[in-house]
Amino acid sequence: MPNKKIEINGGNVVYEILGKEGPFIALTPGGRFSKDIPGLKPLARKLVAGGYRVLLWDRPNCGRSDVQFYGQSESHMRAETLAQLITRLEIGPCIIAGGSGGARDSMITTMLYPELVTKLVVWNIVGGVYGSFVLGGHYIVPSILAVRGMGIKGLLHVPEWKERIAENPVNHDRIQALDADEFLKVMLRWLNAFVSKPGQTIPGVPDEMFDNITVPTLIIRGGENDWDHPKRTSLEVNCLIKGSELIDPPWPEDAWERAGEKFAASGGKKFCLFDTWVQAAPAILDFLDRP
Template identity: 55%
Template sequence: MADAEVEVNGGVVVYELIGPSDGEVVVITPGGRFGKDYGGVHELADGLAAGGKRVLLWDRPNCGRSDIQLFGRSESHMRAETLGLLLDELGIDRVVAAGGSGGARDMIVFTMLYPEKVRKLATWSIVGGTYSTMSLAGVYILNELRVIRSQGVEGIIKLGGASGFGWAGLCEANPRNADRLRAIGDEEFERVMTRWLDAFIPKPNEAIPGVPDFEFAQIAVPTLIIRGGEKDYDHPKRTSLEVHALIKGSRLVEPPWPEDAWEQAVRATTEGRGSLFDPWAQAVPTLLEFIDE
C-alpha cells in the first residue's frame, strides 16, 4: 500500500504496509533518526514480504516525514509508546518486532512495555559500550543542547548534521515540524533533551543505553540476536553477548554479513556509494527461519 498517516499522541505518524494482507505482521524499525525510506530498509522489507510476511514500516517520531515529538523517559521509550498506540489504531494485535542499531533498542524497549503485543523479537547491530554510547550522545543530544542554549528553537529548525539526524531535514520533509518545534519552545526542548541525555551516560548496570539490566527480565518472548561484528565499534560484539545473557532463552546467531560490514557501509556511504543499512537484506533468510519456527 502507499504511505498512510495516523495521529498518535497528538502527532502524525507516517507508515506503510508491504506484503500479503493475510501474512503475519513484522514491524521493521531502523536506526538513527533515519526514516523508513532510507536505503536498505525497503530491501529488507521486500525480502520478508516475498517470504509471506506483512511488513509494517513506520517513520518514528523525529524520523522521516512523521511529526516531531518530545516526551518520555528517553527517545526510545517515546518511540515504543508511539508504536504501541499505532498498532492499536491499525487494529493489529501482535507482531514480530524486528530492529537494527537504534531500532534494536527501540524494539527491545517496546517488548518490555508491550509484551502482550509481541510474539517474537529479533535484533541486530545493538548499540552499547563506552565508545558507542558516548558517540550517540554527540549524535542525538549535545549539538541540540548547544544550539538551543545559544540560538533557541529557530537555531534547532536550521540545525543540519549527518544525514538522517538533522532537524532541518525533518522540517523540510514535513513543513508542520517547524511550527511544532516553535510550539514546544526553548525551555521544554532543553528540558527534554537534558532528560534524554541521561540514557547516553555509560552506566555499569546498562548493557544498552537507557535500559537498566534488570528490566530485561521482562522479556519472555522468543528472541533472536544477530551477533555484532568483530570490527563494529558502533555495535560491538560484546554488547550482543551481554544482551543474549540478559534475555533468558534468547538465541545468538552469527551475522549473515561480513564482520566489518558496518565499517564497509560507513565508508561507502561517506563516498556516496550506498546506505548504512544496505547489508541488512542479507538477514532475510535468517529472520524468516526464526519467524516461521
Template identity: 55%
Template sequence: MADLEVEVNGGTVVYEWVGPEDGEVVVLTPGGRFSKDYGGLHELANALAKGGKRVLLWDRPNCGRSDIQLFGRSESHMRAETLGAMLDKLGIDQVVAAGGSGGARDMIIFTLLYPEKVKKLLVWCIVGGTFSTMSLAGVYILNELRTVRTQGIEGIIKLGNPAGFGWASLCANNPRNADRLRAIGAEEFERVMYRWLDAFIPKPNEAIPGVADWEFEQIKVPTLIVRGGEGDFDHPKRTSYEVHALIKGSKLIEPPWPEDAWERASEKAHSGQGALFDFWHLGAEEFLKFIDE
C-alpha cells in the same frame, strides 16, 4: 505501496505496508533518526514479504515525514509508546518486533513496555559500550543543547546533522514541524533533551543505553540476536553477548553478512556511494527461519 498516516499522541505518524495483507505482521525499525525510506530498509522488507510476511515500515517521531514528538523517559521510550498506540489504532494485536542499530533498542524497549503485543523479538547491530553510547550523545543530544541555549528554538529549526538527519531536514520534509517546535519552545526542548541525554551516559548496569540490566528479565518472548561484528565499534560484539545473557532463552547467531559489513557500509555511506543498512537484506533468510519456527 503509498504512504499512509495515523494520528498518535497528538502527532501524525507516516507508515506503509509491504507484503501480503494476510501475512504475519513484522514491524521493521531502522536506527538513527533515519526515515523508513533510507537505503536498505525496503530491500529487507521486500525480502521478508517474499517470505509471506506483512512488513510495517514507519517513520518514527523525529524521523522522515512524521511529526516531531518530545516526551518520555528517552527517545526510544517515546518511540515505543508511539508504536504501542499506533498498533491499537490500526487494530493490530501482535507483531514480530524487528530492528537494527537504534531500532534494536527501540524494539527491546517496545517489548518491555508492551509484552502482550510482541510474538517474537528480533534484533541486530545493538548499540552498547562506552564509545558507542557516548558517540550517540553527540549524534542526538549535545549539539541540540548547545544550539538551543545559544540560538533558541529558531536555531534548532535550522540545525542540521552530519549523518544526514537533523531538525532542519525534519522541518523541510514536514512543514508542520517548524511550528510544532515553536509551540514546544526552547525551555521545554532543552528540558526534554537533558532528560534524554541520561540514556547516553554510560553506566555499569546498562548493557544498552537507557535500559537497566534488570529490566531484561521481563522479556519472555522468543528472541533472536545477531552477534555484533568483530571490529564494529558502533555495535560491539560484546554487547550482543551481554544482551543474549540477559534475555533468558534467547538465541544468538553468527552474522548472516560479512564480519566487517558495518565498517564497509559506513565507508560507502560517508562517500555517498551507499547507505548504512544496505547489507541488512542478507539476514532475511535467517530472520524468516526464526519467525517461522
C-alpha cells in the same frame, strides 16, 4: 499500500504496510533515518515474499512524521508510539524486528508492552562507552547547543531539523511552538540515557528490564570490531534475554566499518549503512517459521 498517517500523542506518524497476508512484522531502522532509507525495503520485501506482512513507519523525528519531544528517552518515546500504532491498526500481537537504534526501540517496546509481541528479532545492537557516547553527541548535543545559543529558533539551523522541515513543513511551526526551558529539560534527560552506567547494557535501560522479554528472540551478533554495535553487547543481551538465540552476522564481520567509510566518503549523502540487512532475511525467516 501507499503511505498513510495516524495521530499518536499529538503528532502524525507516517506508515505503510507491505504484503497482503500473513503475520505482521513491525520493522524499524536505526538512527533517525526514515522507513525509506535505502536497504530497509529490500529486507521488508524478502520478508513479504516469505509469507509475512511488514509494517514500516517513520518514527517521531524521522522522515515525514511530526517531531515530538517527551519521554524518558527518545527510544522510550518511540516504543510508546509503536505500541499505540500496533494497537490502533489492530495488528497485534505481532513480530517486532529492528536494527541499530531500531533494535533498541524494539527491545524497549517488548519490555514495556509484552502483550503486543509474539517474537523479537534484533541486530546491530548499540552499547559500550564509545557507541553510547557517539549517539549522545550526534543526536542530542547539537540541539542543546543551538537552543542555549539562540533560543528555540536555533533549532531551525540544525541540519537534522532542517531535513525534518523539508520533508514535513508542519514541523517548522511545531518546532517554533516549543518552550526552550522544557525542551532543554527533555534533551538533558535524553542525553543522560546515553551516559554509560553500570547495570545498563543498552543505553537508558536497567538490565532488570530484560526479564520482561519472554518471547522467542533472535539476536544477530555485532561485528568483531564494530565499535558502534559491539560484539560484547550482543553477547550480554543474549545472556540477559533468557532462552534467546544468538547467531553470527550473515554479512561480513567488517560490513559496518566498510559502510561507514563509504558513507563518510560521500559526505553523508550515500546511504549505504543498511544495504547488507537484506542478507539477514533467510535467517530471520527460518527463525520466524519455527513453531
